[in-house]
Amino acid sequence: MTTISVDEPHREQKPQRNLAQKLVQEILQKIESKVLVPGDKLPKEADIMQEHGVSRTVVREALQRLQASGNVETKHGIGTFVLNNKGQGPMDLSFDYVNDAVEILELRIGLEVEIAGLAALRRTDEQLVEIRKALDALRAIDRNGHVSDAGSADFNFHLLIAKSAGNHYFVDIMQHMENSLVPRKRIDVSHVNHEHEEVYTAIERGDSYAARAAMRLHLTNSRERFLKLARQ
Amino acid sequence: MTTISVDEPHREQKPQRNLAQKLVQEILQKIESKVLVPGDKLPKEADIMQEHGVSRTVVREALQRLQASGNVETKHGIGTFVLNNKGQGPMDLSFDYVNDAVEILELRIGLEVEIAGLAALRRTDEQLVEIRKALDALRAIDRNGHVSDAGSADFNFHLLIAKSAGNHYFVDIMQHMENSLVPRKRIDVSHVNHEHEEVYTAIERGDSYAARAAMRLHLTNSRERFLKLARQ
DNA sequence: GAGTGGTCTAGACCACTTC
DNA sequence: AAGTGGTCTAGACCACTCC
Structure with missing residues (x-):
């Protein structure tokens, strides 16, 4: 054998x-x-x-x-x-305000992550200057405590990035969403500003990968901050 | 010491x-x-x-x-x-049909990549069955050569995935885009079907990472196939 | 067959958290 | 100090392309 x-x-x-x-x-x-x-x-x-x-x-x-x-x-x-993403359903708590706002944030993640990546590749120097201005304006508002204006200034920052992506459909949808955005109130502003800076520097140096990552981090953090506030 | x-x-x-x-x-x-x-x-x-x-x-x-x-x-x-993404501008060829279609595809990449990732995490077994049916229907149509029906069947496949993502905003936008989608004609069907299968199996096994990658690959390939056709 | 990227192994040292 | 993840090295072998 x-x-x-x-x-x-x-x-x-x-x-x-x-x-x-x-x-x-x-x-x-x-x-x-x-x-x-x-x-x-x-x-x-x-x-x-x-x-x-x-x-x-x-x-x-x-x-x-x-x-x-x-x-x-x-x-x-x-x-x-x-983590508990699967299994407990599509966050079917109820069709309330909180759930709706979270869904808007999810939509924005899909759109704006792609937008940030394209903007890093296609933005002109002029567009970069405009984004920088919006960022500075936002920081000034936060310092002065005019929180009521912060919402529109924040939106302007995101909209300018969308305009730098070279695709008018993204801009159209962003503008349609303007009225649906979550108002900023008593949110930890220093975190938001830091995240905005990360997005900006990535777009500045043309790093599409980093721009996408930074935008995703910013929006997922925004979602977490909103949920934390909503649960209070 | x-x-x-x-x-x-x-x-x-x-x-x-x-x-x-x-x-x-x-x-x-x-x-x-x-x-x-x-x-x-x-x-x-x-x-x-x-x-x-x-x-x-x-x-x-x-x-x-x-x-x-x-x-x-x-x-x-x-x-x-x-690659030549940067430097030669936001594909400012002209506001023609081709450019518009490409911009739609870019928008779909942002939306549907996120959709695929969420669908992998949240889809129910019932929704999975529906997606499977749509895929089989699409393959049957392609075999029989009824190319005219393939466009709507293809859209249905993508729409069902959007409905499995547990966020009605994605579904709304997808439905609004229906009339803007690029009609399928004389496209290499075997490639499309293979890509659809990759998306499906990833969603089936709940692999969000793979689902996102597969959807991105499918849509960027669609863009390339469209551009190739458009240049003829 | 030569050249180049794709995958995998084994191990070292660094950084953060907890005891 | 111990435990666990984060980064990096050096090298091996496989897969694809081109001559």
């Missing part, structure tokens, strides 16, 4: 390319099947490496995708946790 | 974290200052490594960001090339 002796642990020859993609799907399945529920902590990276027999590069690539998806959240020095 | 024994070849004078981000900005500056112009080939990764004194990980991270930004394009086995 001749058994072909293979010293390998097993004929596990899966030259599978894209181990990260596979890991993503396996973790998503654990979330889908309730093995992992919102709030749960994922195993530490070293454990995931051993469990799936892959290197840390693969684990981190998978976790980064799950972060970008909004499925999990990673906290430096603590761990990675499952 | 513990002596930290670390073999240091030399005094590393740059403990700089985020080398990739720095590399991105340096390459963007070369594009901005016309040292690199659209169509130019970047040095191969090994050369960039040596030139900047960083590992390949850093180089590849930087190039991936520049790809995501639309600043460069990488071709497997060939090289990385500078």
Whole structure:
């Protein structure tokens, strides 16, 4: 009886390319099947490496995708946790004011993230100057405490960026949304200004990737700030 | 008393974290200052490594960001090339039909990429079934050659995904855009179907990251196919 | 077959959080 | 100080393109 002796642990020859993609799907399945529920902590990276027999590069690539998806959240020095986006429905609390405002914010994320990316690639120097002016005006208003004017100044900043994206449809929709925007009141202005600056500098240096990331961060933070206020 | 024994070849004078981000900005500056112009080939990764004194990980991270930004394009086995998004203006060819259609496609990219990501997180099983039906109907139409119906069937597929995103604003805008959509004619149907399948499977398994990527790929490819047709 | 990008591994050191 | 994620290095092998 001749058994072909293979010293390998097993004929596990899966030259599978894209181990990260596979890991993503396996973790998503654990979330889908309730093995992992919102709030749960994922195993530490070293454990995931051993469990799936892959290197840390693969684990981190998978976790980064799950972060970008909004499925999990990673906290430096603590761990990675499952978020509660799926499962509790399309935030069907009720058709009230809060829910409507959040939906508007979600719409703006889709539009303005793309707008910021295009503006970084296409803005003229003249348009950049106008955006800078709007930003300075907004900061001046905040310093003087004329909060009532801040809403329209904030909108103007976003609208000027839309006009720098070189696509009039974006401008049209933004203008139609003007009356639906959440009024700014007692919001942590320093955070907003810092986020605006991040968006501006990315557009200034033509960094589309950073512009998109900065705009997304700004709008998701705005959503969180609004929800925090609404719950009070 | 513990002596930290670390073999240091030399005094590393740059403990700089985020080398990739720095590399991105340096390459963007070369594009901005016309040292690199659209169509130019970047040095191969090994050369960039040596030139900047960083590992390949850093180089590849930087190039991936520049790809995501639309600043460069990488071709497997060939090289990385500078794209011409910046500098030649907001595609100010003229206000003709072609330009308008492209702007609509850009708007759809912003909206539908976000829609696909949300749909992957929120879709119900019932909604998934409806999307599957629309996809099958579309394939049947393509097989039978009833190209005239394909446009509305295609729109229906996209609309059903929007309805699965749990935000009625997205649905409203999509419906308003229905009449503005580019009619499908003599387009490479097999590619479109394959791209639709990619979007569907990502939404099916709740992979928001993949859903976004698949939708973006589908719509940018649609734009390229349209432009190719328009130039004929 | 040579050249170039794509994926993966193993390990080192840094930064943040908690005890 | 211990634990965990963040960044970076060096090197191996695979996949695609072109000659």
